Amino acid sequence: MxxxxxxxxxxxxxxxxxxxxxxxxxxxxxxxxxxxxxxxxxxxxxxxxxxxxxxxxxxxxxxxxxxxxxxxxxxxxxxxxxxxxxxxxxxxxxxxxxxxxxxxxxxxxxxxxxxxxxxxxxxxxxxxxxxxxxxxxxxxxxxxxxxxxxxxxxxxxxxxxxxxxxxxxxxxxxxxxxxxxxxxxxxxxxxxYSGLFTGNGPEQVQKAVVKPAVKNTWVDDFGVTWHQEKGIFVSQQAIYLRWGASTKSSQIALLPAGSGIKYDAFAHSGGYVWLRQPRGKGQFGYLATGKSANGQRVDCWGKFI
Structure with a gap:
């Protein structure tokens, strides 16, 4: 909680x-x-x-x-x-x-x-x-x-x-x-949700959390609009990592709760908010992180750090 x-x-x-x-x-x-x-x-x-x-x-x-x-x-x-x-x-x-x-x-x-x-x-x-x-x-x-x-x-x-x-x-x-x-x-x-207001003691000097605005947006071969954003998502429940941003895509692994996933982009597609995980050699994994409606996140299955 x-x-x-x-x-x-x-x-x-x-x-x-x-x-x-x-x-x-x-x-x-x-x-x-x-x-x-x-x-x-x-x-x-x-x-x-x-x-x-x-x-x-x-x-x-x-x-x-x-x-x-x-x-x-x-x-x-x-x-x-x-x-x-x-x-x-x-x-x-x-x-x-x-x-x-x-x-x-x-x-x-x-x-x-x-x-x-x-x-x-x-x-x-x-x-x-x-x-x-x-x-x-x-x-x-x-x-x-x-x-x-x-x-x-x-x-x-x-x-x-x-x-x-x-x-x-x-x-x-x-x-x-x-x-x-x-x-x-x-x-x-x-x-x-972030721990930034409750998780760090007042005497701890933290790195800046000011991030640049999202600059790059593109549409993939399936018509999904992606937005460039780098970060780390920590899951609060088990979630499938897939080869595509769809629940019909094949599974790479079932990530347990507490997994930290580095991502470089996000998209709203098929009723979910997806993150893209770089995997090297030009390959990517995709993770649904919560439900989406009308282009807005409506819940989140983890936290961003």
Whole structure:
């Protein structure tokens, strides 16, 4: 079962008892709101952030931070990132911490290309300042209509979708409720499919997870559209590796749960999301990793690392 984490702002308590109650519910991570806007604009700092970080850590929770984006231009986004990092350092978030960009303000530009540029500028500035673990938070509808998802530099997506069976798109984490009561306070809870919000201690410096946008797309001899993407998929159940991206293709092997598969491309075909495994000498294996509907992943039989 995937781990869970909460996110908190000034609306939630800063007390040790609150985070102890969260841990008692099985929560293993927390993302604390640090800032909103920039020193040139909104200039908001969560007054509870430092205590929330400290008390969450006392409970052994993995602590990350987030910034509520208010940018109106690329240069403004860069200033916001600098403001965020300055305040994140003050509350004790070191360069191994996950930093999230909260993209949901209604007055952000409605031009997807412009907003994507602003988010990418923000992420690039975080990376330049030494924070390589970056994620983007938004609702499913924003990832589909307000942002150009394939062109985002951070591909660690944290997706909000309530009262649904899943996030609606492939993601690293899914915020599925904003109504969990913890010590009497309404709290957002998310499922962490990737382990990035719950599996790495706050003092561990990790390699950057900012990945380049998918650039290459092609159609194979069977009319299936493939997208170039390199990564590692770890299965959570036994899955057949096949010689083709079809359940009718012959089997290479039955891979047991826990198998790590390096892949170089993915495709939606026949109701499944397929990964392509390079096998040398121009040969490839193919692995179904979950169901697909209307070009979107609807479940996942493992995790990506």
């Amino acid at each position: 995937s781990a869970k984490f909460i996110d908190v702002a000034s609306y939630q308590p800063e007390t040790l008892a609150y985070f102890q109650a969260a841990k008692a519910l099985g929560i293993t991570g927390v993302v604390v709101k640090i800032t909103e806007g920039s020193a040139q604009g909104t200039n908001y700092v969560n007054p509870k952030a430092k205590k929330q970080v400290q008390n969450a850590r006392k409970c052994g929770l993995t602590v990350s931070g987030y910034h509520f984006l208010r940018s109106i231009s690329v240069s403004d986004a860069k200033q916001e990132a600098q403001f965020f990092v300055k305040e994140a350092q003050k509350v004790g978030l070191n360069k191994g911490s996950m930093l999230a960009i909260d993209v949901e303000a209604g007055d952000l530009t409605h031009q997807p290309a412009a907003l994507t540029d602003q988010v990418n500028t923000f992420a690039a500035e975080l990376k330049r300042l030494g924070y390589g673990k970056v994620s983007v938070y938004a609702s499913t509808s924003w990832f589909k209509a307000r942002l150009l998802r394939s062109k985002l530099l951070p591909q660690t997506l944290w997706v909000a979708s309530y009262d649904t069976k899943d996030a609606g798109i492939s993601c690293a984490a899914w915020q599925y409720t904003d109504r969990q009561l913890i010590a009497g306070a309404k709290t957002d809870v998310s499922v962490d």
